[in-house]
Amino acid sequence: MKLDFEYGHGLMSANLPDNTDVFIPGTTVPDPECLPQDWDSLYNATLESIRNPMGMPPLKELAAPGKTVVFVIPDIVKGGCQPTSHRKVSIRACLDELYAAGVEKKDILFMFSNGLHPRATVSEMKQILGEELFNEFYWTNQITSHDSEDYEHMVDLGTTKRGDPVLMNKYVFDCDIPILIGHTQGNPYGGYSGGYKHCATGITHWRSIASHHVPKVMHRDDFTPVSGHSLMRTKFDEIGMHMEEKMGHPFFCCDAVLDTYSRQIAIFSG
Template sequence: MYKLPFGKTETVVNIPSNYQVRLLRPDNIASVPDGIKEIERALGNPVNSKRLSQIAELGKNAVIIVSDTTRPTPTAKLLPPLISELKAGRVEDITVVFGLGIHRKQTEEEKKTILGELYGRVKSIEHNVTDCVYLGTTSRGTPVEIFKPVADADIVICTGTIEFHYYVGYSGGAKSILPAVSSKRSIDANHALMLDPKSCAGRLDSPVREDIEEAAELIGVDFILNAVLNERKDIIFASAGNYIDAHRKGAAFLDRMSKVRVEPADIVIVSPGGWPKDIDIFQSHKALEHSKNAVKDGGSVILVAECREGYGNRVFEEWLGSNREEVIERFKSGFVMGGHKAALIASLAKRVDLYLVSSLPDEMVRKAYFIPAALQKALEMALRKHGGDARFIVMPYGGSMLAAGD
């Protein structure tokens, strides 16, 4: 019996004992005894940077960019030590900016959950994709247009979680600038670079990331604080300091914990890791990208994701429903943010059978190029295709792991 996160609960799958199963999950690295102390350790030992309290002496106001509700970042733990460092440098004018990118606005309850005890005690605003100022253009042609309150701040601090990302290589670092607090024009231009073959999970030289870091240089990111989490979303490592070097230190830690070489199997069962990674199909898709190297051509992938908020992106939804070839060709003719995920899922559905175990109606699932099924039923259908010598790979935390090919 294998347990898989599903929304805020979990589900189980029973694979007969005569089948060969490889369970892929992050190395069982224990959480640090005190997550706050780990954050304080990182802040006290910044990578290639002055301490934040010293940086704070050079400005009158600061913005701290934090993740929105679609990310598991432990913002409520990161903020108090960060704010203490700023106040030690005599900065009192502090604004927390929720980095929405092009995601939906958040509810007050979601903001309260993210900020914890600081809700109502610290000034906070949400990114507005239409209120951005132009700062320059990257060498790859991306116009850098940043949320005005961020661009106007004396001190810019980025927070986030470092995980594998299917085209940026890794999340975290300067990703809090682009896309999190950038205009739609900036986001679309940057994300179009995902068409480059080097734009894939686990690569630090992803053209998308290199473009993001050029944008960060234009605005002048002063400091970052990033965390690496285990499967229980506990902090196991933190890095702080320079927006490139501190990020690389966290990425190296993540590689040691969660990057695994695999021999492709016949059947892959993958969960993004539960809430909020499986909030919708748009977010759950990342687990497919992280697991696609684990399945043979002609194999079967069973995605276990609640998707309580449906498709999760209006453009993505508009692209769905056409036949797979049409969507793929449409994407090749020109990048469209949102449409890219429809094309990627359609492309994978040509190579393997895609099943989705979710809370969605069957017609919504089929429209997204998946076969709808309950978990055990999806397993039975896959076994009928692959027979008695089928090999399995099970990834309960596909949003946080990377199955790497040769």
């Protein structure tokens, strides 16, 4: 049989045996129903999540005049760039809460968390954020992209108890309120993105990433993509919690569960 696979911005064809098992995301197993996709509905659902986070105070209570904020934002690989994408909606909702609490625009930075992926291009930044957000912050040099090889802009936090090196982005480490804008979305090769995976892979040094994105971790018997307890997921958790311990405060996360088409199914903060 001939199958077409998503590849880059297009498709790649392959001829496979007729007895090949075929799994099509969102089709073989239908996605749960997504939230209404108009801006107001998604904004209100996101605001409800931000104001009722799990395990920590609401964002507005963390914020105050003079506080510095870094938004850590996933790169273009997943998450969608539609006008009502989680990144666009959640960033605007968070900004509104921060401004209401007295945070000034000059004290906000956007950091694309690309890990070992190529650094975000200006075109990609504009696609992800949208014209309005991009123009608000780009021309004042408040949008940048993480560089996992730039040791000068890292903070060396030693190692986890397991011995994995933890070096994280200095801008994120130094700020008062680090906000992780993330998404939990299935992918066919690695299970689900989101959670502590975001900070453990997106804003660290290549040495940190080399402790988990390697065959000896990813080719283990416990590497079931949807498992939350594999060695890989455990390492993500340990690295993320080590960062929080050394920063002296937790990340504020706003994660959306996304369907195959990057539409919000549910939104959770905390």
